[in-house]
Amino acid sequence: MKKNKRRQSCAPRCPYCGSHSILKSAEGIYKNNSRDTMLYVCKNYPVCDSYVRVHPGTKIPMGTMANGELRRLRHEAHKYFNQLYESGYMTKDDAYRWLAAILYAPQNQAHIGLLGEYYCKVVIEESKKLLSRQTVHFITGVSMPIFT
Numbered sequence: 212m213k214k215n216k217r218r219q220s221c222a223p224r225c226p227y228c229g230s231h232s233i234l235k236s237a238e239g240i241y242k243n244n245s246r247d248t249m250l251y252v253c254k255n256y257p258v259c260d261s262y263v264r265v266h267p268g269t270k271i272p273m274g275t276m277a278n279g280e281l282r283r284l285r286h287e288a289h290k291y292f293n294q295l296y297e298s299g300y301m302t303k304d305d306a307y308r309w310l311a312a313i314l315y316a317p318q319n320q321a322h323i324g325l326l327g328e329y330y331c332k333v334v335i336e337e338s339k340k341l342l343s344r345q346t347v348h349f350i351t352g353v354s355m356p357i358f359t
């Protein structure tokens with residue numbers, strides 16, 4: 212029983228069509244799979260374009276399964292979010308604390324891979340706001356309060 216439960220929690224069900232997912236290589240799904248990425252892919256793929264990566268060397272999904280639109284949004288959200296700490300605007304820890312705060316989520320659940328479309332858009336918008344303030348700061352050279 213316990214074993215079954217664990218297996219279920221690993222191989223997610225597709226949230227779009229309700230089918231099971233299959234753990235398989237990203238070969239033929241990714242244009243370039245040089246990193247030998249493994250995915251949980253919806254059984255109905257490619258009719259149902261839904262999958263999620265696993266953490267390398269494990270069977271643990273990196274988030275929830277996503278279709279093309281949600282994958283695009285998560286990618287974009289990550290791009291803007293990463294800039295918050297890659298630019299030195301805040302530390303990575305602070306960035307994740309900030310993420311948890313805007314998602315109203317506990318920090319261990321504040322991951323872009325878990326987000327739906329709505330919250331991806333929130334992350335994109337809020338990150339952009341912070342990044343644009345930072346740009347003003349750099350251009351003017353005037354010390355401005357960051358959180359106003």
Ligand SMILES: [Zn+2]
Pocket residue numbers: 225226227228229230253254255256259260261
């Ligand atoms: Zn599906």
